[in-house]
Every structure is written in structure tokens, then in C-alpha cells.
Amino acid sequence: MKAYADRAVVIRTWPLGESDRIVNLFTLSHGKLRAVAKGARGARSRISGLVQPTSELDLLLYQGRELDVIQQASLVQANMARGGVDPAQFGSAIEWLEAIDGLTLDRHPDPVVYDLMNRGLRMMFDEPSPTLLGALLIRLLEREGYAPNLSSCGLCGRTNAAYRAFDFSSSAPRCSGCGGEPIPPGVLDLTFEVLNHRVSGVLATHDPQIGREFEGFATRLVKEVVGRGLRSSAVMASLADNHRSSG
Amino acid sequence: MYPASLSKLMDELSRLPGIGPKSAQRIALFMVKRGPQDAQRLAEALLAAAANTKRCRECFSLSEEDLCGVCANAGRDHSVICVVEEPRDVLAFERGMSFRGLYHVLGGVISPMDGIGPEQLHLGELLNRLRGDTVKEVILATSSTIEGEATATYLAKLIAPAGVNISRLATGVPVGGDLDYVDEVTLSRALDGRYRVT
Ligand SMILES: [Zn+2]
Ligand SMILES: [Zn+2]
Numbered sequence: 001m002k003a004y005a006d007r008a009v010v011i012r013t014w015p016l017g018e019s020d021r022i023v024n025l026f027t028l029s030h031g032k033l034r035a036v037a038k039g040a041r042g043a044r045s046r047i048s049g050l051v052q053p054t055s056e057l058d059l060l061l062y063q064g065r066e067l068d069v070i071q072q073a074s075l076v077q078a079n080m081a082r083g084g085v086d087p088a089q090f091g092s093a094i095e096w097l098e099a100i101d102g103l104t105l106d107r108h109p110d111p112v113v114y115d116l117m118n119r120g121l122r123m124m125f126d127e128p129s130p131t132l133l134g135a136l137l138i139r140l141l142e143r144e145g146y147a148p149n150l151s152s153c154g155l156c157g158r159t160n161a162a163y164r165a166f167d168f169s170s171s172a173p174r175c176s177g178c179g180g181e182p183i184p185p186g187v188l189d190l191t192f193e194v195l196n197h198r199v200s201g202v203l204a205t206h207d208p209q210i211g212r213e214f215e216g217f218a219t220r221l222v223k224e225v226v227g228r229g230l231r232s233s234a235v236m237a238s239l240a241d242n243h244r245s246s247g
Numbered sequence: 248m249y250p251a252s253l254s255k256l257m258d259e260l261s262r263l264p265g266i267g268p269k270s271a272q273r274i275a276l277f278m279v280k281r282g283p284q285d286a287q288r289l290a291e292a293l294l295a296a297a298a299n300t301k302r303c304r305e306c307f308s309l310s311e312e313d314l315c316g317v318c319a320n321a322g323r324d325h326s327v328i329c330v331v332e333e334p335r336d337v338l339a340f341e342r343g344m345s346f347r348g349l350y351h352v353l354g355g356v357i358s359p360m361d362g363i364g365p366e367q368l369h370l371g372e373l374l375n376r377l378r379g380d381t382v383k384e385v386i387l388a389t390s391s392t393i394e395g396e397a398t399a400t401y402l403a404k405l406i407a408p409a410g411v412n413i414s415r416l417a418t419g420v421p422v423g424g425d426l427d428y429v430d431e432v433t434l435s436r437a438l439d440g441r442y443r444v445t
Binding site: 017018050053054055074078082084086087090091094095231232234235 | 363364400433436
């Protein structure tokens with residue numbers, strides 16, 4: 001059997017049989033793939049603490065008949081997989097990983113997405129901003145070829161209008177009188193800034209309300225591409241709510 | 248092909264957790280070979296367990312009565328509640344025989360990708376148990392996975408206003424394990440949770 005080394009972030013895991021785990025990985029050189037972590041649910045496993053969503057690992061895998069098998073793992077970056085995890089940060093990180101899972105194809109390596117994924121996870125921990133997840137999702141959509149076209153109204157072609165509505169099925173804004181769903185003011189400006197690689201200004205927005213609206217718009221765009229909503233989104237909303245109300 | 252009733256049995260068995268078609272076939276053939284008396288006993292045990300087992304109304308652990316044996320036991324320390332994910336965790340603590348307090352079973356952990364949020368867990372019931380001044384300490388004993396950690400942090404914030412002591416189950420080096428066999432995350436958390444010897 002052929003062994004290979006790769007670096008990867010754990011997207012999610014499922015229990016398998018009595019003591020193993022199936023691990024959904026986004027690897028640097030082989031793209032997204034599923035592998036088996038043998039014995040990873042045992043208390044004395046060498047890798048149980050490592051094979052956790054968000055953690056970045058250096059792996060040695062060998063090709064199995066159906067799923068590849070993790071032979072060795074060492075930690076590069078724990079990200080959220082450590083003690084005292086903030087529930088809201090955890091929720092954002094999982095939502096981010098679920099979006100990556102939904103928008104990428106199996107076994108299509110993309111170092112740009114890998115880097116974006118990793119930088120996103122690090123920033124959620126080190127320099128959280130209410131607009132971070134929204135900005136990350138827009139960048140990911142753009143990379144995967146699903147960036148909205150903001151240059152003109154999708155129906156009449158009018159440019160430079162103050163668009164207050166959006167048609168999600170064609171991913172284009174609508175001017176007044178051209179239909180579409182109403183969207184909060186400001187989200188298209190933020191999207192435009194991200195698409196023009198002026199992200200630092202977007203991340204300097206500290207208004208949590210604007211952050212939520214931008215995130216809502218971005219996850220809606222993701223939903224349109226993936227064909228279903230992200231399951232984390234609803235949970236994320238309640239985690240963030242409780243987080244705020246309890247200070 | 249097997250006779251219809253035997254096929255049906257295999258079909259039912261193969262839906263059980265951890266039992267594939269091969270094991271289902273082996274168990275079914277074994278039961279048939281043992282004859283109707285053994286089958287009767289198994290069927291009765293199955294029915295009785297399924298019909299009589301319910302959730303304790305206080306702690307949501309498994310019980311045949313409204314109150315489970317732990318909650319109903321006046322000899323247990325009613326001032327400490329150990330919060331766990333599933334009934335099997337209660338059994339794990341009870342096997343250890345060193346915990347004398349009560350339990351609270353959440354029914355899972357916060358798991359966003361599975362769509363499980365705080366609303367799906369028995370959190371309100373836990374807060375109700377903390378009203379009054381019987382309970383002095385809550386031990387957060389969710390697992391040391393990222394989901395278990397996030398749930399523990401969430402719970403700690405939720406419970407804080409009740410004014411009880413909140414502790415988290417320690418994580419670290421397994422007893423009897425070699426240090427160089429322990430992974431980096433576990434070791435760093437064992438270091439965070441170190442205690443003074445002198
Ligand atoms: Zn128009
Ligand atoms: Zn009980």
C-alpha cells in the first residue's frame with residue numbers, strides 16, 4: 001500500500017464502529033478527502049486529542065481500499081481544539097468549515113483555499129471581528145467561481161444605482177422597481193470591498209448588527225450554491241445570542 | 248435465499264448499531280438453532296426493557312421509576328451535580344464508585360454541523376435544579392472533544408448567575424500512560440490543569 005504525507009485541517013469527524021473515527025480533512029496537496037483514524041475514540045489513543053475539528057495536522061496517510069487511513073499525526077496548530085473554547089468563536093469556525101466542505105469538491109487540491117481556511121481559523125481566535133465570517137465566505141465564493149456580479153442591475157442593466165434588493169438565484173442586485181428580495185443597506189458595499197481586496201477596512205467594522213447582516217447575506221449566497229442552508233447557521237445564531245446576553 | 252421470517256429477523260438485526268449484514272446473519276442463524284424457548288426469553292427481555300425504561304424526571308438518566316436510583320437515594324450528596332452528555336456517562340461514573348453526588352444528563356453536546364444547539368439539550372431543566380440553595384457545586388463533565396469543551400464553556404456562562412461553584416472535569420495524561428505517547432493537545436491541557444504538590 002502507498003503511503004503519503006500531507007498537511008490538513010480537520011473539517012469534521014464521525015464515530016465509526018466501536019473506537020474509530022471517520023475524519024473529513026481538507027488537505028494541502030490532495031484536497032478534501034475522508035480518512036479513517038483508527039482507535040481515535042479510545043482514551044489512550046495517540047491521536048484522539050489531535051483529530052478534532054479546526055485543528056491543523058501533519059499527517060502520514062496510507063491508501064486504503066475505500067478510505068485512506070491516518071497512520072501518524074502531529075499537531076501544527078490547535079486552533080479551537082483546546083480548553084476554554086469560546087462558544088461563539090467555535091460556532092463561527094464550524095460554520096466556516098461547513099461552508100468550505102459544501103463549496104469544494106473532493107480531491108481537488110487548492111492551496112489558495114487551504115491558506116484562506118487556515119488564516120480564517122487563526123483570525124477567528126486571534127483577532128475576531130463581527131464581519132470576519134462574512135468576508136471569508138465572500139472570498140471563498142469568489143475563489144470557487146461564485147462571486148456575485150455587483151456591477152449592474154441583473155434585470156435592466158442599470159449601473160451605479162443604490163441597490164436595495166438582490167436576486168439570489170442569479171446572484172445579482174436589483175434596482176428599485178426590478179424586483180428581488182430586499183437586503184439590508186450596506187451589505188453590498190461590504191461585499192464590493194471584499195471582492196476588490198480591501199478586506200482590512202471591512203474587518204474594521206465593529207458594529208455587531210452590520211456583522212450579522214453581512215454574514216446572513218454571505219451564508220444566503222452559499223446556500224444558493226450548495227443547494228441547502230448550512231446547518232451550523234441556526235446553531236451559530238443562538239450561540240451568538242446567548243453569548244451577547246450573558247456578556 | 249432464506250425463509251421469509253428468517254430474512255425479516257436478519258433485516259431487523261442489521262439495523263442495530265455496530266451490526267452489519269454478516270453479524271446479523273450469524274446471530275439470526277444462532278437464535279434459530281437455539282429454538283423457541285431462548286427466543287422467547289430474548290423477546291420478553293427486549294419488550295420489558297423497551298417498555299419500562301424511561302428518563303428520570305430530575306436528571307434525565309435512564310430509570311424504571313419517575314426518579315432514578317441515584318436521585319431517590321437520600322444517602323447521596325444532593326449538593327453536587329455532575330453534568331454529563333449521555334446516560335452511558337452516568338454508568339461510567341457509577342462504575343468508578345468514587346462520585347457520591349447527583350447527575351444531570353444533557354442528552355448530547357452542542358454540535359453545529361449536526362444542527363444541535365443549546366435548545367436541543369436539557370439546559371432549562373438544569374437551571375431549574377439550581378434554584379433554591381441545595382446545590383453548591385456543578386461539575387461540568389462533558390467530553391474533552393471540541394464540542395464538549397464549547398458546551399462546557401457555554402454552560403459555565405449560563406450557570407454563573409445561579410451563584411454555585413462551577414468546576415470542569417480535569418483532562419490530561421491517562422493513568423499508567425507514558426508521557427512520550429501523549430499527544431501535544433492533551434499534554435498542553437494537562438499542563439494548563441496542573442496542581443500544586445507543595
Ligand atoms: Zn433594474
Ligand atoms: Zn435521576
